[in-house]
Amino acid sequence: MTALACYTFRARWIGFAGSLAAVALGVALFTAAGLTLAAAMRGSDEPPRWYISPSxxxxxxxxxxxxxxxxxxxxxxxxxxxxxxxxxxxxxxxxxxxxxxxxxxxxxxxxxxxxxxxxxxxxxxxxxxxxxxxxxxxxxxxxxxxxxxxxxxxxxxxxxxxxxxxxxxxxxxxxxxxxxxxxxxxxxxxxxxxxxxxxxxxxxxxxxxxxxxxxxxxxxxxxxxxxxxxxxxxxxxxxLDPDAGLEIAAVSLVGTTAGVAGVVAAVVVSGTFAFTVAQRRREFALLRAAGATPGQVRAVVVAEAALVGSVAGVAGAVLGTVLAPVFAAWLARHGMAPSDFAVRPVWWAPAAGFALGLVVALAGASVAARRAARTAPVDALREASTGRSAMTVTRCVAAAFCLGGVVPIARLMAGPAGAAYLLLVVLLLIMAGAMLLPALPIPVGTLLTVGRGAIAALARADVLAERRRYVSTAVPVLITIGLAGGALVGTATISATEAAALRHRLTASVVVTAAGAAALPVSAVERTRAVPGVAAAMPVKTTTVFDSVGGRVREVSAWYTDGPAAATLIRLPVAAGTFAELTDDSVAVNAALAAAHGWRPGARARLWLNDGAVAELRVVAVFADRLGLPELFLPWSLAAAHSTTPTPDAIYLAVGSPADHRAVDAAVTALGGTALPTAQYLTTLDSEFDRLNRLALLTVLGATLVYTAISIANTQLIATTGRRRELATLRRIGATRGQVRWLLWRGALTVWSVGVACGGLVTVGTLIAIHAALGRSTDAVSTRVPVLPLLAVVVCCGAITVAAGVAPAWRPPGRRP
Amino acid sequence: MTEHTTPPVVRLRELTRTYGPADAPVHALDGVSLDLAEGTWTAVMGPSGSGKSTLLHCAAGLDRPTSGDVLIGGVRLGDLDETRLTRLRRDRVGFVFQSFNLLPSLTAEMNAALPLLLARRRPRRAEVRDALAAVGLADRATHRPAELSGGQRQRVAIARALITEPQVVFADEPTGALDSTSGREVLELLRALVDERKRAVVMVTHDPVAASYADRVVFLRDGRVAGEQGQPTPRRIAERMTELERR
Incomplete structure (x- = not known):
């Protein structure tokens, strides 16, 4: 059977071009992300920079x-x-x-x-x-x-x-x-x-x-x-590596990119393969009629998949290896990776890409192969085509499984790694959407093909008879729009909600931060307290400490601050105890931590601080879990002893009027500080955060969206090319070129609308998940919909769908009737 | 049928085939019994929708009857699973379609050799060339279907049907898509097959001239056998058909 597959492949490699492209580009994407990830995870084998002499x-x-x-x-x-x-x-x-x-x-x-x-x-x-x-x-x-x-x-x-x-x-x-x-x-x-x-x-x-x-x-x-x-x-x-923070950020960013690229490539490749196999149903029926057993038909399909997977896998791995340095340089140029960031060739990244391509091609083909093998030989005698695809029980169960997976992951969106979990939620929703897709073409198609003309009737009949083709071609549109919509809306909503929560928590009217690259010295706190009109001053240093639950060490977000001042400068939802006692060897914890350890005011909390030292601290307060607040507060005296650089990130002040920030500014200028009204400071902070967020999103999704856009064109081209005979017949029985084009145009419109509708559902589902996840720890979720970028993606998808759907008929096949 | 002394190659017993929903069934075949002996050519005729093609598909093991038995070479097809049925078909049955049904990506040679390839037998080059030569296509072995005329394509299909030396060849309107000259060549090929190589041929057709090449014609109407003729002539067949269609 391999010989037969080889022969078919050699004779008709053009027909396999669509699958080849899908696998090769998917492998390239995954390989480039993998190589960059390998580069970001460097470090341990580099020679020391300070302890150079033998020691x-x-x-x-x-x-x-x-x-x-x-x-x-x-x-x-x-x-x-x-x-x-x-x-x-x-x-x-x-x-x-x-x-x-x-x-x-x-x-x-x-x-x-x-x-x-x-x-x-x-x-x-x-x-x-x-x-x-x-x-x-x-x-x-x-x-x-x-x-x-x-x-x-x-x-x-x-x-x-x-x-x-x-x-x-x-x-x-x-x-x-x-x-x-x-x-x-x-x-x-x-x-x-x-x-x-x-x-x-x-x-x-x-x-x-x-x-x-x-x-x-x-x-x-x-x-x-x-x-x-x-x-x-x-x-x-x-x-201490000055780039350590950046390197960790780069690893998580590129890791997310590789993950998203891998999942999307898997879905697109297996979908393309299933689709091309379904399109050749008649050919498999012929084989069956010529004496091929169902097993042999399956073997032909699998052998073809192995061939396509290997050829395209090699091409993709090479392409990915060429693209990886470009990606790495882009990351470094935009400050998302250390400036000396460079890709080192490691064998496992292209190998993993190649394996992914092969496995995914085989997996996608094997499902389709089982269907191909069931083809009855008499189908060869009918004008059999791709057939219908109904909402099966399997699809419903798979969709329910994906939706069920969203529930436990959605909670984690409120945490520090929220962005990565958001993408996971979006991907799960997309998979659920892809499973439920067969329910959409008929209502959408019927809605879009109203009219009594011959072409409208043909378009309607086509949707009814060829639901599988509509589903297959709508999947890449769904992925593109769902991924862009879910990620854009989700990220904007989460960061807007977090920013609003922080604004709501802080009652301080003025904030002092470092003016330049040098850290804000501790002495600035005393200096600001001496300024007339300043009622309270609170240094804040954000860090990560650790607790242990059931033997597992966990990261816990923490603020070092001045307890008594915090009580007046932050709206603290204190449930028990008081922040006034947060001075020496003490800690204030949120309700979730308190519940996990059974802590209440007066209890001893065992923690590891940010220098890895164990501390036994007295719990002085328990507060409600609220967005904008850390999981625990530590007194400033501990920062001095346990931080490598015990300086505040910012000093928050209660000043009679925000306009008094000038007096504060004058007082801290000599110490390298600058004072701003809190609202203004938070706005600059938000815009910087949004800029980084946008860059991060572009990193994670940019290449993947280009890939899905290409696969929209790919499946549309395969679909329309597969209709050549039908379109030629139409031309022969008197349809004009314009009518044929109009028919294709309507079909493409239906595909696009189905994808947009389902992608819209994914976006709405993402928002619902975010509301459920954040709603428990904030009073109001600020829904943000970046309309322009979303509209751009939707319109681009439409343009690609229509162009690729109509282009093969631009010089209609019926030219030579 | 008394003149046949050899046991029949294909036996059909009370075949029925029903399509459609249980509450409104369509009976394509409604209790058909036939014996087909080796060295004979049977034509099956009847008006549109009389069940000709369904009969052919069921007899050839391409489709399964709703009830009744099909025996090929004494083996009851209903007892076989899909894989074993395919193997039996591959070994004992050849099939020629109206629309040729060649694989467009394979050359004439590969198309003709396909059943052997599928049976995991490495076809000897001479074997395939002989099969093509037998249908007069020795010089077209490396051409793809798109490069052949309709008659040439049908002859490749016949070469493919004969490559495994089957006991019986089923043909579904084999001349339906051909001009009269090509059609005659194909029919002469089949006649030679019956006379010289003692194969059984079963052919569905609506063309009285094509049917007249057969040894006998079986008429179907509404899924039942509606009579038969031995030593048929085009004229007698046409008369009978007109009669069947009028009733």
């Missing part, structure tokens, strides 16, 4: 979890945060045999030029450093900067630190093989790092193997330590 690095934990060896599924610390080494371990590590030097490396926030951290001068031994000019720091206000720098020894520079801008005198300039940094005296490094130790580094004595030294260090620390003892490339894990 053993003892570093703090890099995640939450109570055991020294965290499980791989435990979440890592939030980007930009590191764990610390307790000072008590330094004497222990100093006694380890085989170390020539023990260096206590500290990394305090200190921003000047490209440098972001101040390290003790002794850290210069961790990587090759050469003094170019001047001398090491000897006084506590001395600093050594890395070249290239326009500063000379003796220059006074202003360094942004946690407590505010500080003057330092440049004592030297070094050439360094490591990342740019500031080198200061031990005392200053300790002060800037708030006495916390980033790492203890053991330099091995000549002749001592670092691995042996590491073993000894581990033995000295004991089994129960949460500290990490790192050698070789693993030491990269002790360094």
């Amino acid at each position: 053993v690095v003892v570093a703090g934990p890099d995640g939450a979890g109570s055991t020294p060896h965290r499980s791989a599924t435990d979440p890592p610390l939030p980007p930009g945060e590191r764990g610390f080494v307790p000072a008590a371990t330094v004497p222990t590590l100093s006694t380890v045999d085989g170390a020539s030097t023990v260096i206590v490396d500290r990394a305090g926030y200190a921003r000047y030029g490209p440098a972001g951290e101040a390290h003790p001068w002794a850290a210069g031994a961790l990587h090759p450093v050469r003094m170019r000019d001047g001398a090491p720091p000897t006084r506590d206000d001395h600093v050594v900067v890395t070249s290239p720098s326009d500063r000379r020894p003796g220059d006074v520079i202003t360094v942004a630190t946690v407590s505010g801008p500080e003057p330092f005198t440049v004592s030297g300039v070094v050439d360094s093989a490591a990342a740019p940094a500031l080198y200061v005296t031990d005392a200053t490094a300790a002060r800037l790092a708030r006495d916390r130790i980033a790492a203890v580094v053991l330099l091995p004595r000549p002749g001592t193997d670092p691995h042996t030294l590491a073993e000894r260090a581990r033995a000295a620390l004991g089994d129960a330590t949460p500290l990490r003892v790192l050698t070789g490339s693993d030491r990269r894990g002790a360094e």
Whole structure:
């Protein structure tokens, strides 16, 4: 049977062009996304940038979890945060045999030029450093900067630190093989790092193997330590990666892209295959009449699918490999990936793309093959065509299954990864829509083909007799419009609702944020409190901490803030306890967390903070789960001890009148801050957020929508080409070219309307799911419909459907009757 | 039928075939019994809707009767599942259609060899060339159906029907789509098949001239046998048909 399939394929590869295109483009899309994902997940095998010289690095934990060896599924610390080494371990590590030097490396926030951290001068031994000019720091206000720098020894520079801008005198300039940094005296490094130790580094004595030294260090620390003892490339894990946040965002973005591309490619490819097989029903009946058993017909279809899947899979994998660097460069250019983001060739991404194409082609064909095999040989004697497709029980059950899947996932849309879950909800709704599609063509077609003319009657008859063709060609329209509609409306609605919720929660009239790239110092809080007219000031730092439920460590969103001030600056739906006590070693939790742990005011809550350290905190308040609020509040005093950069993201102020923000602004300018009325600040925040959202949506959906648009054209072309004989007959019995075109036009209109109607239902379903999900934690869901982009997608789909549906008949086949 | 001493190749026993809903059934066949012996050519005639084609499809195992038995070479078709029925058809039955029904993507050679390919027998090149030569198409082996005339296409279809050396060949209006010269060539081919190779041929037609090539003509009306003629002539057949259509 393979021979026969090969022969048919060779003789009629044009006829397979539609399936080939669908598989190849789907594979290309998936391969490009996979390669980009592989590039985004780099990191662990790169050499260290700071701990370059051979050494053993003892570093703090890099995640939450109570055991020294965290499980791989435990979440890592939030980007930009590191764990610390307790000072008590330094004497222990100093006694380890085989170390020539023990260096206590500290990394305090200190921003000047490209440098972001101040390290003790002794850290210069961790990587090759050469003094170019001047001398090491000897006084506590001395600093050594890395070249290239326009500063000379003796220059006074202003360094942004946690407590505010500080003057330092440049004592030297070094050439360094490591990342740019500031080198200061031990005392200053300790002060800037708030006495916390980033790492203890053991330099091995000549002749001592670092691995042996590491073993000894581990033995000295004991089994129960949460500290990490790192050698070789693993030491990269002790360094803060400035791009870490961006890299994580890129991984989740590209991962979502790959997921959506994979699902859509699977649906489109299997649909195209089922359709082309259904179109050749007569050919299979002929085979049956010529003596082929049902099994042999099935084998022919499957062999063809394997051929098409392999040929197109290879083409698609190559195309995807060519496109991936373009995609990666686009991501980096738009600030959605680190600037040095580049695709590394990995074999598994094209291989996975190829496998996806083959599996999906085979799966799509096998369903159709079973139907083809059931073809009765007498069908060869009739003018059998694609046949009808009815609403079967199977379809109803599958649709119910998809809709049922929406329910548990919809809840997660209110969480931090809402956008990804939104797409999952949309995809499930689209699949349900595709299952229910056969119910639509007849009512829609009848509605659209009113009239008594011959063409209207023909168009009506066509819809009634050829429902399967209408369903198959409407599926890509449904996917395009459902995906665009659901994602656009959903994202806009979720972010508008979140923005409205935040506005509703904040009663502060003025907000202070950093004016430039340097962080807003803590001292700005006291400074604003001293401004006349300021009734209350509240620093806020957003972070992620961790709890453990049933042995599973979970990420929990948190705000570090000033409890008593928060009570006046945020509308807090307090259910029990009071925020006034949120000062030291205490926590306020939302109702969901409280319920999960059985916490009430007065209980002890065990959490891991953002540096991975365990904290036993007293629960002082429980508040209702509300959109715009984090899951828990922590007192500011804990931020100072557990954040790598313990500076506020923003300071919220209660001021007599918003116009007084000018006085506040004047007070914080010297500290690198700027004050704005809260409403104005939130508006800029929203527009920046919307811009990023739009870019993210474009990343995830752009290529996929282009793909579905192509597949609309593809199925329409296959469908109309398959009607050649019928159209030629029409021409022969006296239909004009115009009438034939008008018939096709009406058919395309029906296809488009069916797709738009079903896509509209998907969009409405998405909105209903969002209302159900967010309605429980907010007072009002702000429904947003981006009319113009949606209209553009709908019109484009219509233009493609009509153009591809009518084009094959532009030079009508009946020209030579 | 007394002149036939050999056992019949095809036996039809009380065949009925009903279409449509149970409350308003259409009886395409209504109790037809026939025996078809080897080395004979039977033409089946009747007005439109008399059940000719249904009879042919049921007898050839392409369609299943509602009740009654079809035996080919002594095997009861009703006892076979779809796969075994297909195999039996492949081995013992050839079929020639009015509209040729060649696969457009295959050459004449491949089309003729198709039943062997489907039976997983690697056809010998000579075997296929001989089959095509027997229908006078030795020089058209590598042409696709679109490159052949109607008569040539029908001869490829006959070569395909004969490639497995079947005991019986069914033909459904084999000359219906052909001009009279091509039609005569096809009929002469079938006659030679009966006379020289002792095959049974069953042919549905509405053309009295075509039917006159047969050894006997069976007339159908409303799904029942309405008489038969031996040694038919076009004139006698036409008279009988007119009579059947008038009643």
